[in-house]
Amino acid sequence: MNDQENNRPNGIKASLDYLTGIPAWFLATCEGDQPHVRPFSFAAEQDGKIWFCTATTKDVYRELQANPKFELSGWKPGFGWIVLRGKAGLIDKANAATRKAGYDHMTGLGEQYEGEDDPRLTFFSVESPQAWICDIDGSWSPLSFS
Numbered sequence: 001m002n003d004q005e006n007n008r009p010n011g012i013k014a015s016l017d018y019l020t021g022i023p024a025w026f027l028a029t030c031e032g033d034q035p036h037v038r039p040f041s042f043a044a045e046q047d048g049k050i051w052f053c054t055a056t057t058k059d060v061y062r063e064l065q066a067n068p069k070f071e072l073s074g075w076k077p078g079f080g081w082i083v084l085r086g087k088a089g090l091i092d093k094a095n096a097a098t099r100k101a102g103y104d105h106m107t108g109l110g111e112q113y114e115g116e117d118d119p120r121l122t123f124f125s126v127e128s129p130q131a132w133i134c135d136i137d138g139s140w141s142p143l144s145f146s
Contacts, residue, residue, distance in 0.1 A: 011143035025074025029063040053102035089125035
């Protein structure tokens, strides 16, 4: 590794700090040739990966099943914006702590589930992540995930 790579922030930590420091960000999927974007607001780290949650009844879950590639972006005033892309690991391996945090977050938004183990509530990991912090000056600073 060169000196520049040594100075890069840890991608998981930097991405989570960014995403949990803003009220929402926007996750994009694609269905056929039509992009779809929607707000997300839960992110957690488990087993060295970033995890998001959604419901198996939502279009976003069906779209990720058909094509697991996604990209998200969010903006924090004074800090530029984040772009994170990867593939959704749809095998739900959320542990009890991640599941409780996701359940609490989602029900706090007004969603209805019959507990943390409701089969509609599902978690997906970010596989093969790539991320950048971008600025209006045109700079894209990559985050390292290795």
